[in-house]
Amino acid sequence: MDVAIIKYNAGNIYSVSYALKRLGVEAMITADPERLCKADKVIFPGVGEAKTTMEYLKEHKLDAVIKELKQPVLGICLGMQLMCRHSEEGDADCLGIFDTDVKRFIPQAHADKVPHMGWNTITDVKGGLFDTQLENKFVYFVHSYYVPVNEYTAATTEYILPFSASLHKGNFYATQFHPEKSGPAGEAILSNFLKL
Amino acid sequence: MLAKRIIPCLDIKDGKTVKGINFVNFRDAGDPVELGAQYSRAGADELVYLDITASHEGRKTFTELVKKVAAHISIPFTVGGGINELNDVDRLLSAGADKVSINSAALRNPGLIEEIAKHFGSQVCVVAIDAHFEADGWRCYLNGGRVPTKKQLFQWAAEAESWGAGEILFTSMTHDGVKDGYANDALATLADMLHIPVIASGGAGKMEHFRDAFARGKADAALAASVFHFGEIGIGALKQYLHEEGINVRL
Numbered sequence: 001m002d003v004a005i006i007k008y009n010a011g012n013i014y015s016v017s018y019a020l021k022r023l024g025v026e027a028m029i030t031a032d033p034e035r036l037c038k039a040d041k042v043i044f045p046g047v048g049e050a051k052t053t054m055e056y057l058k059e060h061k062l063d064a065v066i067k068e069l070k071q072p073v074l075g076i077c078l079g080m081q082l083m084c085r086h087s088e089e090g091d092a093d094c095l096g097i098f099d100t101d102v103k104r105f106i107p108q109a110h111a112d113k114v115p116h117m118g119w120n121t122i123t124d125v126k127g128g129l130f131d132t133q134l135e136n137k138f139v140y141f142v143h144s145y146y147v148p149v150n151e152y153t154a155a156t157t158e159y160i161l162p163f164s165a166s167l168h169k170g171n172f173y174a175t176q177f178h179p180e181k182s183g184p185a186g187e188a189i190l191s192n193f194l195k196l
Numbered sequence: 197m198l199a200k201r202i203i204p205c206l207d208i209k210d211g212k213t214v215k216g217i218n219f220v221n222f223r224d225a226g227d228p229v230e231l232g233a234q235y236s237r238a239g240a241d242e243l244v245y246l247d248i249t250a251s252h253e254g255r256k257t258f259t260e261l262v263k264k265v266a267a268h269i270s271i272p273f274t275v276g277g278g279i280n281e282l283n284d285v286d287r288l289l290s291a292g293a294d295k296v297s298i299n300s301a302a303l304r305n306p307g308l309i310e311e312i313a314k315h316f317g318s319q320v321c322v323v324a325i326d327a328h329f330e331a332d333g334w335r336c337y338l339n340g341g342r343v344p345t346k347k348q349l350f351q352w353a354a355e356a357e358s359w360g361a362g363e364i365l366f367t368s369m370t371h372d373g374v375k376d377g378y379a380n381d382a383l384a385t386l387a388d389m390l391h392i393p394v395i396a397s398g399g400a401g402k403m404e405h406f407r408d409a410f411a412r413g414k415a416d417a418a419l420a421a422s423v424f425h426f427g428e429i430g431i432g433a434l435k436q437y438l439h440e441e442g443i444n445v446r447l
Contacts, residue, residue: 018266022268048317107391113391114391117319118198118199118201118241118393118417121197144319159198180270181294
C-alpha cells in the first residue's frame with residue numbers, strides 16, 4: 001500500500017511515520033502534488049500554528065491539492081483544524097473541507113487549563129475510523145483550539161464543553177487527538193484508516 | 197474527563213538507565229528503550245528521559261536514543277538534561293521527542309522558555325524545578341540539585357508560566373529518594389496558583405502516595421522512577437488502585 005504523509009513546516013511529523021512503521025507500513029513523506037494524488041492513502045499531520053501553516057500550504061499550492069484528493073485522507077490535530085472553514089488561531093481562513101469553524105477554548109473554571117493536554121475519552125464514535133470497541137477509550141490530545149460538535153462529528157470528547165474529537169465527510173477523516181501517540185487505541189484507529 | 201497521568205522517569209547516563217538516591221549514588225536499572233516499552237505496555241501515560249551525561253559525546257548518544265524511543269514507543273515522551281539553547285530543542289524534537297524539559301538553562305535565562313514557546317508552542321516546554329525546603333521556604337537549585345539559587349519555588353513557577361511554560365515539573369529535593377510521599381502542600385499551592393499542569397516528582401514509595409499527590413496535592417500528573425524501575429510498584433496495579441480510589445486514570 002502506498003501511504004503518503006504531507007510534508008510541510010510542521011514539527012514532529014516523523015512520529016506518524018514511526019507509528020505506521022510499527023503497523024508494517026513504510027510511508028513516504030512528500031510535498032509533491034503528483035505523488036500525493038497517486039497515493040492510496042494520504043495523512044495530513046500537524047503540530048504548529050494555523051495561520052503560518054495555511055500561508056505555507058498556499059505558497060506551495062498544497063491547499064488546492066489537499067481539497068481535491070479523492071482517496072481516504074486523514075487529518076491529525078492541526079491537520080484536522082486546517083480542513084475546517086476558519087480558525088480563530090491567527091484569524092486564518094482554512095481549507096473549508098468541513099463546513100465548520102475552529103474556536104479557542106475559553107476556561108470556565110480554575111481547573112480548565114488550556115491547552116487541553118493529556119488522555120481523554122472518546123464517545124459516540126462512528127464512521128470508518130472507529131469500531132464499537134473504541135467507545136470510551138482514552139486517546140492523547142494536545143490542543144488549545146477545538147471544533148464544536150457539528151454534523152460531521154464522528155467522535156466526541158468532553159473538556160470544558162463537548163467538542164469534536166473526530167470528523168468525517170466522504171473520503172475525508174480527521175482526528176483532533178494524536179492516534180500516533182495514543183497507545184493501542186491509537187494503533188487500532190490508524191489500522192482502521194489503512195483498511196479503508 | 198481528562199485523566200491524571202502516571203509518568204515513569206528514566207535517568208540516562210551513557211545510554212543506560214540509572215536512578216539517583218537523593219541525587220547521588222547511581223544504581224543501574226536497565227535498557228532505556230526496552231524499559232520504556234515495558235512501561236508503555238503496562239499503562240504508563242507518558243515517559244520522561246532525562247540525560248544526566250554532560251559530555252558532548254554523551255549528548256550524541258542521547259539523541260540517538262531519542263530516535264529509538266520515538267520509533268518504538270506509542271505514547272508521548274519528554275526529554276531533558278543538557279538543553280541550553282533553541283538548537284538543542286530543535287535537535288531533540290526532530291529526533292522524535294514530544295516535549296522538552298528545561299531546568300538550569302531556564303533559571304539562568306528565562307527568555308529561553310519564551311523562545312521555545314514561540315517556535316514550537318507552549319505545550320512542548322516543560323519547566324522542571326528542583327527545590328529544597330529550607331528555613332526561608334522552598335529554594336530552587338541549579339545543576340541537578342547541586343547549586344542553590346536565590347529563587348523561591350512559587351515565585352519562579354509563576355514567572356516560568358508567564359514566560360510561556362506549558363507545564364511545571366516540580367521535584368522536591370526534600371522528599372526525593374525518601375519514599376515517604378510527595379510534597380503535597382507545596383503541590384497544592386502550585387496547582388491553585390498556576391493555570392498550567394503541574395507534575396509531582398520526588399517521594400513516591402507507596403501507591404497511597406500517588407493518590408495523595410492527586411487528591412491532596414491536586415497534581416495533574418505524578419512522576420516516579422525507582423519504585424517502577426525496581427518493580428516495587430507495578431504501573432498496572434497502581435492505576436487499578438487509583439481507579440478504585442476514585443482518581444480518573446486511563447485503564
